[in-house]
Amino acid sequence: MTMGDGWTAAVRDRLAPGRLLPLGAAAGAWLAERAAREALVRAAAGVRGAVPGRLRIGAATGPDLPDPPFPDPPFPVPPGGLAPGPLRIEAEFAAVAVGRPLPETAEEVRAVLLAAATELGLAVTEADLRVTHLLEEAPADGPAPPSPGRGVPATDDPVALAVLLVPGVAAVTEALGPPVLRTRGAVRVEFAVAADHPPAEVARAARAAAAAEAPADVAVTVVVTEVR
Template identity: 45%
Template sequence: MTTADAVRARLGPGRLLPLGRADGGAWLTERAAEAVLARAAAGIDGVRPGLIRLALADPATALPATVPAPPSALPYGPLRIEADFAADGATLARQSLAALGDTVRGALLTAARDTLDLEVAEVGLRLTDVLDDDSAEPARPAEPDGGPRAVPPPGSPGDAADPVAVAVAEAAGVAGLTGVLGEPVHRAPDGVRVECAVAAGHRPLAVVRAVRTAARRALGAERPVSVLVTAVESAAPGTP
């Protein structure tokens, strides 16, 4: 296990990053964001992504959520990405470090905006190593260890069917229910929290809206519903 992998394992899902507006009640795990951003950086020739962290760009201006927030959830505001990366010597011989940094920064911003629906104000980069051409391995994004645990389909034998879980599992763009913080559907006196993974090709905010609508219909009452996205699936290679 590399140092970066050890850090990922220790951090678990990481911070819960704000999705959308403060009145939306939606978050994305830092672990899920890291996986998508690492894939984006690994797609650049000669680049090997390292540790990626996200935090509020300006905590002083962040807004609190208007619905009950899960533990470790950040308030709402633009984010800053801090990303380490290594590059091979041949790549740096063809272009300047500044130019390569601009390419990496652009890839991270595009993935954050177009795949994750995150608002990012700043990207900080750090070159951690220059790889020998003979020893450089093809860059590939490491899938974080200990991702969202599988949850049996709602109503499987031996389990009482949860109407909210059943409804959410059938919502557009939901790849499945997850249980990073506990049960996939967490009921509390002040509201309901749903955990799910987003299917490839779907935008997280659109899936959040579908999940919230499905949950409210199943509840049959107007209760606050917050949504935690714990994974965003990638399209298979060659898929448009």
């Protein structure tokens, strides 16, 4: 891979929404992995002696995991989405080698990641950490700023307008397609959530508002693509 290819891949990773993660008990709601990753990395960056790196969130696997919240999902899983169930964080970080024991730093990173995931509404049951390298001192640069949000699309769709009235909804978005995607028997709405509101609670209220405007015989799902 050339330097140009690496830069392009990095930009694509910052801008692409990534996988869609089920929002715990908010049935019919998903959160873009990009938005979750940015929130978790910001939280981990506050741990003394830790410099967060690559972070992914996926479905947890293993015989000892709790049963998924929705064994038979009552809502259609959107393309690129994970079915409701427990999640797993895989995170890399660099650690400052002096001033603090590495196990102590790792345990705080794990605790912070799990707490931040809970605040987002993600049913994360484990965090697998990997120390990539040791540093003599923390770098001067802070964590990367959040990815810039796209422009707000114009829409007069009654479902979108109902969602915009929900407290905590910052804007409808079009990261995955139109703000309101209508298919046979289903309606999907995507939007951004204000950073001072819990995404899962906002998503639950937004889905209820959308369902009130949609035909009674369709399944309504929502996707939070950004936390602003």
